[in-house]
Amino acid sequence: MAKGRGARVILFNKPFGVLSQFRDKGTQGSVRPTLSSYIDVPGFYPAGRLDRDSEGLMVLTDNGALQARIAHPKFKRPKTYLVQVEGAPDAGALDALRQGVDLKDGKTAPAQITQLDPPADLWERDPPVRFRKTVPDAWLQITIREGRNRQVRRMTAHVGLPTLRLIRIAVGDWSLNALRPGAWRWASESGA
Template structure:
């Protein structure tokens, strides 16, 4: 049986166990939260993003979770700056042309601000003169900072990005920095 860990990565944490950055940078990594040997992240989440990461001790399963050819859906709650109009939402749904090529179509809906969300440290900047909105975006590929680049492309810069789910695995009530065991199938 392959072992799977679901982890709620806090803002500012690198999605790796060691920091290979500049010497003396001491950026927080997964090792500050997960002390299970032999586990590796199945995919990445940039340090400015929060939410669900799946880790496993099986390389084949890791590849099936992370590789885009398996088209495992990844769903994000995205706080954007500005007010989404129908044209911007439709562009995201159809796919947008980024510098590294067109994105595949995404599932996109505008949602009410989440009521059960934890505070972020540091907080998201707030400007009285610029409205913000929340979107739920599901993609089936995983380019570097893809969701952020997609929303910026349609004039809605991302302020906060939280991954809610990967395939059948969901964040649910897992708090930032906490992890739990899960089944291989995501049930």
């Protein structure tokens, strides 16, 4: 980072199937898309991760201290997701998520949960989510302040609502807004 200049921030809408790193460190000969397929600005690193099968907001920065403040769980930065789940949530399942659930790696912190109508302006996923006429699905907005591996998916599965689609829409004060899959934009360090 150049002296006299604040941290630079990129907001990226990671498509389904893209690795949240710049190089594929997987099996030799694999051809999986990475961040470098979309972002060609040197010196930036992701502040946190999204699983390959998750979509949505990733924050990248050229400042290591800011990267740590965004990604490290001790800073308890909220992360908000749109989550399509299989099944019809009842009050008991939603209350359990709000209070925290017991996973193999310990009890989760309480989450903010809101059940939503299907988002009208959401892009189609490629490949599409499987559709079964006999099984209902629902949309939840979930905000957590932790960052365990596949945490939201494990939480919803724990209450009998397997995740079909997971889209991160906000990290702290940064939000996806109208950013389309595969696109990125510059943002302020504060997230405002």
